[in-house]
Amino acid sequence: MPKKHNLSQWFDLEDFYKSKNHPKLAKQLKVTRVDQYKAFYYANGILDPMRNFINKPIDTTSGKRSVELNTAVGGVETSEHRWRNYDCCSDIYIIGGSRMDYFRAYEFIMRELRHAVSEVILYFYRNMQIKHFHIGMANGKKRGEFMIKHEDKPNYEKFPGEWPKLPKKDVS
Numbered sequence: 001m002p003k004k005h006n007l008s009q010w011f012d013l014e015d016f017y018k019s020k021n022h023p024k025l026a027k028q029l030k031v032t033r034v035d036q037y038k039a040f041y042y043a044n045g046i047l048d049p050m051r052n053f054i055n056k057p058i059d060t061t062s063g064k065r066s067v068e069l070n071t072a073v074g075g076v077e078t079s080e081h082r083w084r085n086y087d088c089c090s091d092i093y094i095i096g097g098s099r100m101d102y103f104r105a106y107e108f109i110m111r112e113l114r115h116a117v118s119e120v121i122l123y124f125y126r127n128m129q130i131k132h133f134h135i136g137m138a139n140g141k142k143r144g145e146f147m148i149k150h151e152d153k154p155n156y157e158k159f160p161g162e163w164p165k166l167p168k169k170d171v172s
């Protein structure tokens with residue numbers, strides 16, 4: 001029997017209350033009624049369709065953050081991860097995912113869900129592998145802002161644009 005999830009087809013509420021490096025701070029997060037509604041719509045409306053499109057398992061690394069947790073992970077004060085007002089977001093990764101899987105997931109959101117998201121940002125390491133993938137839910141201030149960020153460049157680049165190419169010596 002496939003595992004049943006408590007929030008959506010593929011996600012549990014707990015997926016949005018965790019931190020790999022600061023599990024104790026994540027445990028102290030308050031789960032409000034409003035958070036539960038936001039997480040429900042976010043998981044059902046954005047992450048599930050994306051997951052079903054790429055047909056690979058997805059996990060989250062960070063969802064809601066308290067002030068303490070946000071500071072501990074080096075998040076900016078205005079981060080969507082604080083889940084203030086209508087804000088809701090998470091950082092996700094595709095288990096066993098290739099760069100192409102991330103590109104397909106990103107392009108799927110652009111094509112099918114652009115009005116449902118706030119900011120979608122794909123972060124790249126210097127070697128142009130994927131560092132992390134931030135997906136926010138449309139929140140009344142922001143909608144459909146697509147960007148990429150290179151580790152060694154100061155600015156966010158608007159997308160659509162060119163996907164960064166791997167350095168020549170890498171083959172994947």
Ligand SMILES: [Zn+2]
Binds near residue numbers: 133
């Ligand atoms: Zn994020």
